[in-house]
Amino acid sequence: MGDTSRKPANTRKAHWKQNPDGVKEDILRVATEEFAAHGLSGGRIDEIARKTEASKRMIYYYFGDKDGLYQAVLERVYSTLRENEDALKVGDLDPVAALSRLVEATFEAHANTPLFIRLVMIENIHNAAYLRRSEIIPGLNRSIIDKLDDVCRRGKDAGLFRANADPLELHWLISSSSFYNVSNKETFSTSFGDTLYTAQGQARLKQRVVDMILGLVVIGYEPPQSAAE
Amino acid sequence: MGDTSRKPANTRKAHWKQNPDGVKEDILRVATEEFAAHGLSGGRIDEIARKTEASKRMIYYYFGDKDGLYQAVLERVYSTLRENEDALKVGDLDPVAALSRLVEATFEAHANTPLFIRLVMIENIHNAAYLRRSEIIPGLNRSIIDKLDDVCRRGKDAGLFRANADPLELHWLISSSSFYNVSNKETFSTSFGDTLYTAQGQARLKQRVVDMILGLVVIGYEPPQSAAE
DNA sequence: ACATAAATGTACTAACTGGTACATTGTGTG
DNA sequence: CACACAATGTACCAGTTAGTACATTTATGT
Numbered sequence: 001m002g003d004t005s006r007k008p009a010n011t012r013k014a015h016w017k018q019n020p021d022g023v024k025e026d027i028l029r030v031a032t033e034e035f036a037a038h039g040l041s042g043g044r045i046d047e048i049a050r051k052t053e054a055s056k057r058m059i060y061y062y063f064g065d066k067d068g069l070y071q072a073v074l075e076r077v078y079s080t081l082r083e084n085e086d087a088l089k090v091g092d093l094d095p096v097a098a099l100s101r102l103v104e105a106t107f108e109a110h111a112n113t114p115l116f117i118r119l120v121m122i123e124n125i126h127n128a129a130y131l132r133r134s135e136i137i138p139g140l141n142r143s144i145i146d147k148l149d150d151v152c153r154r155g156k157d158a159g160l161f162r163a164n165a166d167p168l169e170l171h172w173l174i175s176s177s178s179f180y181n182v183s184n185k186e187t188f189s190t191s192f193g194d195t196l197y198t199a200q201g202q203a204r205l206k207q208r209v210v211d212m213i214l215g216l217v218v219i220g221y222e223p224p225q226s227a228a229e
Numbered sequence: 230m231g232d233t234s235r236k237p238a239n240t241r242k243a244h245w246k247q248n249p250d251g252v253k254e255d256i257l258r259v260a261t262e263e264f265a266a267h268g269l270s271g272g273r274i275d276e277i278a279r280k281t282e283a284s285k286r287m288i289y290y291y292f293g294d295k296d297g298l299y300q301a302v303l304e305r306v307y308s309t310l311r312e313n314e315d316a317l318k319v320g321d322l323d324p325v326a327a328l329s330r331l332v333e334a335t336f337e338a339h340a341n342t343p344l345f346i347r348l349v350m351i352e353n354i355h356n357a358a359y360l361r362r363s364e365i366i367p368g369l370n371r372s373i374i375d376k377l378d379d380v381c382r383r384g385k386d387a388g389l390f391r392a393n394a395d396p397l398e399l400h401w402l403i404s405s406s407s408f409y410n411v412s413n414k415e416t417f418s419t420s421f422g423d424t425l426y427t428a429q430g431q432a433r434l435k436q437r438v439v440d441m442i443l444g445l446v447v448i449g450y451e452p453p454q455s456a457a458e
Numbered sequence: 459a460c461a462t463a464a465a466t467g468t469a470c471t472a473a474c475t476g477g478t479a480c481a482t483t484g485t486g487t488g
Numbered sequence: 489c490a491c492a493c494a495a496t497g498t499a500c501c502a503g504t505t506a507g508t509a510c511a512t513t514t515a516t517g518t
Binding site (some may be wrong): 245246247273274275285286289294295 | 504505506507508513514517
Binding site (some may be wrong): 245284 | 462464466467468
């Protein structure tokens, strides 16, 4: 036949296999990138279709409309974030080490998933309208609070933590720096240079955030002096 | 004759006054709201024209195209933010009080300008492409760093501050919480409730951020115990 | 006053973009 | 193997939206 050798770039199969789950997953993957890059209104369905193995037709077949696709992307992102949080175990560490680890892990998790951070940014631009509409999301982020609650309890019982340490507040404080580190990287480094965004800068920032949180929570905490500075 | 009395709702004046600066300012005001609400791609030129005293024609006359308008809005926002920072004086306070004041003022300034925060969020979605392209922006945010630098110097000279306190890092740390507080309000309260976004919650958060920063910088700092908790 | 330029109004268009109608192919089931 | 239904391909459309052509009005300098 020699048919397959004609158009190496555009090898549209004359015969195709049905693969609903694969197609859905492929669409979601591409859509996540597109929406993360350009936002909801800036994201182009045609562009998603182009980058997908599937066709535009299939996007509407599985997700209804643009909003439905965005909603699915958002829910998938939050689910993934939850799974990442669940995977973290600090139960066998002493309270101070556990808290320190939680802060580091949160900072690193944010830094490692810039795409997801962008989608949360975008969702905030929409005043969390789609997140609110979601049925699977509420209570999804419970586990990180539970972990902090456990650590706080253990720390207070051991007389190591201040009595007013609050899990929810702590989560907020830890998240704020971890999130901002990714979300505002571009404007910050444009205004102030990228010294904080080199490898050393990031390591130092992470340590500062740990020091800040421990200083707030741990009674009499003394931050380790950074060597030679 | 009798022409002007026909359409009371649409009282387009048969005679108009030229007012270039007023028109420009009016367009920028409306455009700021529109882009802050819907982003660059989501913002509608027609909608801006509708809400303006001027017509769509004038938008293009003064700002060239949509990107030009957005750029002008962005630059205006950054200029305003700079002016706010410049207005803050802490030179006559002792180092600890001065730092405390700087943190509080930053936290409050962010909380009071949600529109501007949204535009910075949006600019970050665009990877600061327009901010970089701007000629008036670089070095615009210098003054807050200078203030922190001055306070750090005085604190270290007085033996009150740790030697490794760094103005740029401090600015980053203070900004992160202050910014996140506004930028992620909607998704955070959707996931975790709005206890942190009540009046008391906000007051407590602000105090926590102050405590964190002072704990990081001031040698032997002890946070004031919140009453009855 | 008058020429000239700046400022504004009105109507229009070309392209983009979300969404759909209709036809076709694969797959499981009796 | 035939039938029903799920999955996919193709072509198309209608509304939206950034941007413009052309005409008109106001201010300004001399």
